[in-house]
Amino acid sequence: MSRGILVFSEQDEGNYELLTKASEFTSQLGEVYALVLGQKEQVTIQSLVQYGAKRILTVPGVDPNTLDAESIAFVLSEIAKNSGPDILLIRSSRLGKEIAGRVAQKLGAGCVTDAISLEIKGPDLVAQRYTLGGNTISSEVIMTTKKVISVMPRSFEARPGQSAGAAEVKELAIPSPRVEMVERRKKTSESNNVESADNLICVGQGISRKEDLVIINEFCVALHAELGCTRPLAADFHWVSEERMVGISGKKCKPKLHVSIGVSGQIQHTVGIMNSKVIVAINKDKDAPIFKIADYGIVGDLYQVVPEFTRRIKAART
Amino acid sequence: MNIIVCMKQVVDLQQVRIKRDTRQPVLEGLPLQLGDMDKNALEEAVKIKEKHGAKVTVLSVGSIKLKETVLQALAMGADDATIVVDAVCDGSDPAPTALALGAAVKKIGLPDLILLGEGSTDNYSGQVCSRVAEILGLPQITYVRELSLDSGTVTAVRDMENALDVVKAKLPVVISVTSEINKPRRPPLTQILRASRKPLNTWALTDLGLSPDTVGSASSSVQVISNLAPEQERKGVIFEGDVIQAVGNIVDALRKEGAIA
Numbered sequence: 001m002s003r004g005i006l007v008f009s010e011q012d013e014g015n016y017e018l019l020t021k022a023s024e025f026t027s028q029l030g031e032v033y034a035l036v037l038g039q040k041e042q043v044t045i046q047s048l049v050q051y052g053a054k055r056i057l058t059v060p061g062v063d064p065n066t067l068d069a070e071s072i073a074f075v076l077s078e079i080a081k082n083s084g085p086d087i088l089l090i091r092s093s094r095l096g097k098e099i100a101g102r103v104a105q106k107l108g109a110g111c112v113t114d115a116i117s118l119e120i121k122g123p124d125l126v127a128q129r130y131t132l133g134g135n136t137i138s139s140e141v142i143m144t145t146k147k148v149i150s151v152m153p154r155s156f157e158a159r160p161g162q163s164a165g166a167a168e169v170k171e172l173a174i175p176s177p178r179v180e181m182v183e184r185r186k187k188t189s190e191s192n193n194v195e196s197a198d199n200l201i202c203v204g205q206g207i208s209r210k211e212d213l214v215i216i217n218e219f220c221v222a223l224h225a226e227l228g229c230t231r232p233l234a235a236d237f238h239w240v241s242e243e244r245m246v247g248i249s250g251k252k253c254k255p256k257l258h259v260s261i262g263v264s265g266q267i268q269h270t271v272g273i274m275n276s277k278v279i280v281a282i283n284k285d286k287d288a289p290i291f292k293i294a295d296y297g298i299v300g301d302l303y304q305v306v307p308e309f310t311r312r313i314k315a316a317r318t
Numbered sequence: 319m320n321i322i323v324c325m326k327q328v329v330d331l332q333q334v335r336i337k338r339d340t341r342q343p344v345l346e347g348l349p350l351q352l353g354d355m356d357k358n359a360l361e362e363a364v365k366i367k368e369k370h371g372a373k374v375t376v377l378s379v380g381s382i383k384l385k386e387t388v389l390q391a392l393a394m395g396a397d398d399a400t401i402v403v404d405a406v407c408d409g410s411d412p413a414p415t416a417l418a419l420g421a422a423v424k425k426i427g428l429p430d431l432i433l434l435g436e437g438s439t440d441n442y443s444g445q446v447c448s449r450v451a452e453i454l455g456l457p458q459i460t461y462v463r464e465l466s467l468d469s470g471t472v473t474a475v476r477d478m479e480n481a482l483d484v485v486k487a488k489l490p491v492v493i494s495v496t497s498e499i500n501k502p503r504r505p506p507l508t509q510i511l512r513a514s515r516k517p518l519n520t521w522a523l524t525d526l527g528l529s530p531d532t533v534g535s536a537s538s539s540v541q542v543i544s545n546l547a548p549e550q551e552r553k554g555v556i557f558e559g560d561v562i563q564a565v566g567n568i569v570d571a572l573r574k575e576g577a578i579a
Contacts, residue, residue: 068485069448070457094478098460101412101448110413110539113443131410131545132440133331136343138545143538178457179491182473183484223578235498242498248442249497257577267331274548278577280568286558296568297556308565313578316569 004030004085007053008076008099010037010064012044014091016051016158018151021118022089023052028120031055033085035076037064037174049167050160056169065184068177069095073102075174080107080146087125089118092150100150109146116152125149134248134271152252154195187243192226194244199225200255202246202273205232206262206283206302210239215306216261222313228253230269246272259309262302265290282306319372320429321363323396324419324450325356327380327387328440341546350387355435357394357502359495362465363433364395364503370467373397375426379418381408385518392513393505400426400519402526406533410441414537416449421526423454428490431472436461436494444494451492459485463498 005025007018015034022032034053036045039060048056057079076099080088088103090096092114104111115127116137124141127149131138142149194200201223203216220227228246233239246253247269258276263269265281265288273279274293281294282305291297298305329348336343352360363374376391376399378384384401392399402422407414423432432454437444444460451458463482464475467489476483477496505513523530555571557564572578 068457069460070451073448073452094461097444098448098458101443101445102452102458104413104445105416105449105452111443111445112540113445126543130442132334132343132345133442135331135334135336135547136545137548139543141541141543143541179459179485179487181483182486185482185484187480187482249437257572267334278572278575279552280572286556291554291556293550293552295553295555296571297554298561298564298568299556299558300561300564305561305565308562309569312565312569316573317579 002029002086003083004033005087005089006033006035006076006080006085007089008035008096009091010093010095011091012047013158014093014153015048016160017154017156018089018091019048019051019053020159021156025120025125026052029087029125030085033057033079035059035079037067037072038062045169047160051158054167056167057172058169059172059174062174066177066181067174068179069098069102070179071175071177073099073106075172076103077106078172086146088146088148090148090150092152097150100148104148107146107148108144109148110142110144111148112140112142113150114152115149116155118149118151130248130271134267134274192243194226194228194246194251195253197226197253198256199223200228200253200257200273200276201225201259201261202228202230202263202269203233203240203261204230204263204269210237212303213239215303215310219259219306219310222310222317223259225257225259230263248272260290260294261306263290264288265293319366319370319431320375320427321366321372321431321433322375322377322423322426322429323356323360323363323391324432324434324446325360325376325378325388325391326353326438327351327378327384328353328438331440336547341549343545343547350383352387352390353435353439355437355439355495355497358497358499359433359435360391360394360396361500361502362495363431365500366431366467367395375400375429377419377422377426378402379407379415379422385520388518389510389513390505392516392518393510394503395505395509396516398517398519400521402521402523404523404530404533406523406530406537409537410438411537411540412441412443412445412449413539414533416446416453417528417533417536418523418526419446419450420453421528422521423450425521425526428454430489432456432490432492434492434494436496447492447494454492456490456492457487458492458494459487460494462493462495465493465495465499
C-alpha cells in the first residue's frame with residue numbers, strides 16, 4: 001500500500017490538474033500532499049484543498065523564481081523519504097522534468113517522465129509515454145517503492161470539489177541554490193494558444209518563401225485557427241516564432257481540427273498533432289507519411305489548394 | 319580544462335517500421351547513429367576547446383557497436399573516447415545508464431564541465447543529466463542555448479517555456495543543451511580518416527567497480543509492459559487530381575461532421 005501521493009508544479013493550474021488526478025487514486029494510493037514554494041495567499045492554499053490536497057507543505061520566505069532544480073528536488077526528497085508519500089507526481093514543465101530525474105536519483109526511485117496517462121491496473125500504477133521519437137507509446141510500471149512520474153501539462157482536467165474540509169499545513173526550509181539566477185528575459189514574441197486551440201494549422205517546408213506565409217495566415221484567419229509549424233521553419237529558417245513549433249521538442253496539441261500544409265510528416269513533428277480529432281493534410285508528394293495519419297488529404301500544390309480552402313471557408317461563413 | 323561529453327547511440331528513427339498486425343516496432347538491423355542533441359553538446363565542447371583550449375572526452379554507454387558509432391564523435395573533434403560496453407546497459411533505461419556514466423566519469427577523473435543533450439533522440443526522458451549530476455554531487459543547468467565561460471564560472475542562457483533564464487554557476491557543473499545552441503559540424507574526410515587513430519578505451523561495468531547486479535537492479539526499476547504504435551483510426555480519404563473539387567468535397571465532409579461551422 002502506497003503511503004500517499006506528493007504533487008508538485010511551479011504553477012497553480014498544474015497543481016490543480018495533478019491534484020484532481022491524484023484524488024481519484026486516494027483509496028488505493030493514499031493521501032494527497034502538495035508542496036507550495038514562496039509566500040502564497042491563503043486563498044491559494046484554500047484552492048489546493050478544494051482540488052484535493054490533504055497535507056500542504058509550504059516553504060515561505062523564498063522567491064520561487066530564484067530556486068534551482070537541485071534545491072527543489074532536495075525539498076521534495078525530504079518530504080518523500082522514509083515514511084513520506086511514495087508517489088511523486090510532478091508537472092512535466094521543463095523545470096519539472098529536470099527536477100524529476102534529480103529527486104528520483106536522490107530517492108533511489110524509478111522514474112517515468114512526460115507521462116500522458118496514469119491508470120491503476122490491478123496492483124500497478126501504469127504510466128504511458130511516447131517513445132522511439134513518437135513512433136510508439138509505452139506502458140510502464142515503476143517497480144521501486146518510491147516512484148517519480150512527471151506528467152505532461154494538460155493531460156488531466158482540473159476539477160474542484162475533490163475534498164471538503166481543512167488540510168494540515170506545515171512549513172519547511174529549502175537550501176540555497178548553487179545555480180544563481182541572474183536575469184529572467186520574458187520571451188518577446190507574442191503569446192499564443194497553439195496548445196489549446198480548437199483549430200490548428202501547421203505549416204512545413206512545402207512553403208518555399210517566408211513571404212508566402214501570407215496565404216497561410218489568411219487561411220488561419222478564415223478558419224479561426226492558430227498557426228503552428230515544424231521545427232525547421234522556426235529553428236533553422238526563423239520564419240515562424242519558436243513558440244509555434246509543434247512536435248516532440250515543441251508544443252503538443254489536441255485540436256478538434258488540424259490542417260497540415262506542406263508537412264512531410266516526420267514522427268518528431270506528428271507526435272505533437274497525433275491526438276487531433278480530425279486531420280486534413282495537403283502535400284504535393286503522394287507518398288508523404290503525413291497522409292498515413294490523415295482523415296482527409298489532398299495531393300496537390302499548396303499554392304493552389306490553400307487559397308481555395310480559404311475562399312470556401314469564407315463563403316460558408318457568410 | 320577538461321570536458322566530458324556524454325553521448326548515446328540511437329537507431330535512425332525515420333527508418334523504424336511498425337508491424338501491421340501487432341503494432342510492434344521493428345528495430346533490428348537499423349543503422350545506428352549518435353543522438354541529435356548529443357551532437358550539439360559535442361559541438362559546443364569542441365567550440366570551447368577552440369576558444370579556451372580544452373581536452374574533450376566522449377563517453378558513451380551501450381552495445382559493442384559503439385566502437386564504430388563513436389568514431390563520428392572523434393571525427394567531429396573529440397580528443398578521445400571511452401565506451402562502457404555491457405549487455406546490462408544496452409537498453410534505453412536512464413537509471414542504469416546514469417549509474418554507468420557517473421562511475422565512468424569518476425574513473426576518468428572529474429572534469430570541469432560535463433555536457434549532454436537535453437534528451438535522447440529516441441527515448442527523450444531527460445533524466446540522465448539530472449541523475450548524473452546527483453550521482454556526482456554537482457549542480458546542473460539544463461536546456462542551455464547559449465554558454466560562456468569566464469575564470470571558473472559558467473554563464474548560461476536556459477530556454478524555458480516562456481522566458482530565457484540567464485544563470486551562473488561555478489565549475490564543475492553538468493549542462494544539457496538544446497539544438498538551438500549551435501549547428502554541429504560535418505567533419506571533413508581527413509578528420510574521418512584520422513578518427514580511428516584517436517584513443518578509444520573500452521570498459522566493462524566491472525572495470526568501474528559496478529557489479530552487473532547493481533546496474534541490473536537499477537535497470538529493473540521501471541518495467542515496460544508494452545510498447546506499441548498508437549492505434550490510428552483515421553479515415554484516410556485522399557484526393558488526387560482536381561484540387562478545386564477536392565477542397566469542395568473536404569469542406570462539405572468537415573461541415574457534415576461538425577468540424578467546421
